[in-house]
Amino acid sequence: MVDNPSGGTGHKGFSRRKFIAGTGSLLGVAALAGRTTTAQAAAVPAAAPIASGDHVPVLVIGTGYGGSVAALRLAQAGIDVHMIEMGMAWDTPGSDGKIFCSTLNPDQRSYWLRTKTKQPLNYFLGFPIDRNISRYTGILDAEDFAGITVYQGRGVGGGSLVNGGMAVTPKRENFSFVLPTVNPDEMYDTYYPRANAGLGVGVIDSAWFESASAYQYSRVGRKHAGRSGFPWGFVPNVYDWDYMEQEQAGTVTRSALAGEILYGNNYGKKSLQKTYIAQAKATGRVTISPLHRVASVAPAAGGGYTVSIDQLNTNGDTTNVKTVLADRVFFAAGSVGTSKLLVKLKATGVLPNLNDEIGKGWGDNGNVMCGRANHLWDPTGSLQSTIPCSGIDNWTAGGAFSEVAPLPVGIETFASFYLSITKNPNRAQFSWNAATGKVDLNWQTAWKQPGINMAKTIFDKINAKEGTIYRTDLFGVYKIWGDHLTYHPLGGAVLDKATDNYGRLVGYPGLYVIDGSLIPGNTSVNPFVTITALAERNIEKIIATDL
Template identity: 35%
Template sequence: MVSGFNRRRFLTGTAATAVALTVATPSAATPTAGAAGPPTREERWRAVVVGSGFGGGVAALRLAEAGVRTLVLERGRRWEAGPGSDTFPRFLHPDRRVSWLEPHPVFPASPPALFRPYTGVIERVRGEGMDIICGAGVGGSSLAYAGMSLRPNEELFSRVMVGGIDYDEMDHVFYPRVASVLRLAAIPDDVLDHVRYTSSRLFLEHARRAGLRGERVPLPVDWEDVRRELRGEVPPSMSTGDVIYGVNNSGKHSVDRTYLAAAERTGHVTVAPLHVVREIRRDNAGRYVVRAERINTDGEVLEHFVVTTDALFLGAGSAGTSRILVRAKGTGAMPDLPDDVGAYWGNNGDRLFLRNFVPQRTNPPQGGPACTAILDWGDPAGPVSVEHGPAPLPFELHTMAMLGMGIPDGHGRFHYDGRADEVVLRWPNSADLRSREAIRATLDRLVRATGGTLVDLNALDPYTFHPLGGAVLGKVCDLDGRVHEHPGLYVVDAALIPGSTGCCNPSWTVAALAERCLDRIVSKDVGTVF
């Protein structure tokens, strides 16, 4: 068992994970049982990717295309949905599939339930002052995100991104490349005109009446699949807004269906679910050693897994990657990591409001996924985006959920607590004060013009769906994601970005930045560093 293993810490999740390999692998060792406990298996791979979300998925595909044999470690299970499937749980009927190894739902405002812990689709990372909501499973948070795909303009990009990242290159090369892979498309007229999408049309109309810029937002959605739901050919999921725990049927182009599927088809990539990464370190030869626990869906450890690699790509998301690095430095496994690991963390300016007493009917269930937004980027109080998140409401409540995103002007940080052997996020309440005020000003303008009242849900329960930072460009990594003074160690996910993606959902920017990093890593490091 890995030194310092803590059962409580393990059950709340740590970083990324993977599955027992049933194929022949280079330098694979025969598992051997110790005197007590699970056996240990050791392997050697040219490249290892930790995490299978946007960053990890991009890394896996681009390494595969370069002919690099790569192992992808993912902590969660595979979730394979298809037409008429019941793969993912329903929001109003939560069961043990909803939460990562906890006995109850952890998603905000979920109906209560008790169940036996399971490797479910949502993890809640609890911090001091701020919690993080993130996905678990092959495909990472792309499984459970609504899919809203916004990219900042040049002015906003320059405000939040480290200098040296060329916006024109991102705008003309990498954002379009991601859009092509994920097949991003805005909601078409005939779907938006359907009675199921009354709340989305109402949101756009209210924005117009308030003098605000309302837009349809691109999503990784096959809208023909939504049409099949609306025609009654398959059970509804997206068309009723039941997307919070993942999308049943086959209409969402998540990372597992796009980047990872393409990577696996090359024959160079093995995706290994249900391995929780516990520790990373360097051996005397300068290679990276990853220690993981292979688990079953009840969270029981079946096997210890040790893999040695020349190139380690951390793509476990801001929470996962930050915790891996902070723990490695804090325990002394890698004491020479940069001092800023864990720092410059932010919540993307997220603020969730409930707009009650909407004068018009919203005609539940509200069709989704979230497909409309207000882009109030020129507001003197501060740039703001507001998205309407349709919900699978069972009856008319005259209610609309509103997610606002501003630009926080402060940061939090992950710290290692040696006594508890835990990595904890600490977030000061003042870090996003001005962005909160800017979001509220935009929503007040909307409500003054069209009616209703506002409830700030995050005032009672602070959390974010969009964690960013912890291994940021220019501080921990160079501009291509290479960790300073650690050849062969890379960060390729949201941990690279210091706290904000400029009033936009991070997924598109995270994937585009990963594409940029991999272009440079493949051209310069493959065949030299690894």
């Protein structure tokens, strides 16, 4: 069996438990005191939202990967942290008894302030499948810019709520392309292992995989990749694989096998709420204000920063405006959120000394999607797990790594579906539009073509070998490529350009960036493990030197 993209192997008998153990213990690598147990977290009462006039030592904007790492490590170092989250807490069941709705039956919980769904795969058999919903502060934001729609998680836990959980560490030989100013030795020896441990990463049991009906689609993907000479391998994930096996056996409530992923996963997935955020809350030093949106961060006369915050209701209306003082502020609103806020603050003169690299270096991680129509003797299964577990690696030869992705529509489709990450070189820039009072992004749909060409190095060859064709009914009428979106926004406040080499915003002591906006547009694989590991690296340095 070939090496998988994480650097491990997909051979039979490889234990997910050994993988987790091999990444190292959080206790062993953190070298920071003050951690309490998850059991203690239940005894900590829910804190009131931040109040106007409050003074906090550290304010973190966002609760995604970078922000959650910063909050936990700062709290373990004895520092009180308040986190501001634009989305909901997602801790209260709806009328159906579940917190999240399924991908097949989206309701108002599915989308951020939309009255109609905007599904990434928005056609089936050539017919549009989006439906009307009530306007609500739902979990998935499909944010439209010129030329591209950017999908982002909205809620405590950020993107971890809505992604497929593919926890991939880039191959070491590709790292200089990913983060050219960061020492790979420290990342692969310390921070990637720390991130994998903190996220609860594991690998599917290879023996169980062979017989699981929910992964027939992945086995077909393996067969077709192998016959065309492409390396295929298992890919780590943050899903609880023991729970997955019980789902298949019918002994627990189904989650990944019930079409849950795009709009949240109710049971098996280890989102940040269950890992970094749970540990941060357990310290007793971290509080979170959901449905709050930071509007401005300005230097305060007596030191620190004055932060203006809008409180929202579930219709997206501002119900209260609060002003607080923070000694230090960490921007962790994601690549788009952080970039938009910093570009606005620079252009409007609130933070005029931010350098001219702010807003630059944004990329889509080369995301393109496609489907293939298989022969009738190659069914992919009517039951498909929403959690992908494998990928095809043609990065070195063709510039593409492709997830063998599910198409969980509940019927047999005889289709193989793929999300490709490609070495697309195109980069966009955020800029302030004074006329509209908004931030624009200058991405062009045509800029996806290099990524399409790179993905074709895999799928043209597979189609030729198998005598199959591309599906043309999944993204429109007679449209092969899903070239209209990204799940993996990166860049906009690039490390060692817009910031110093640890995320400090030059010219403003006490302001930091600690999310995916630091990464210049591409990680060669799914990005969240790299975002987490980079945050672990940066916050350790900041605690040691700035605090």
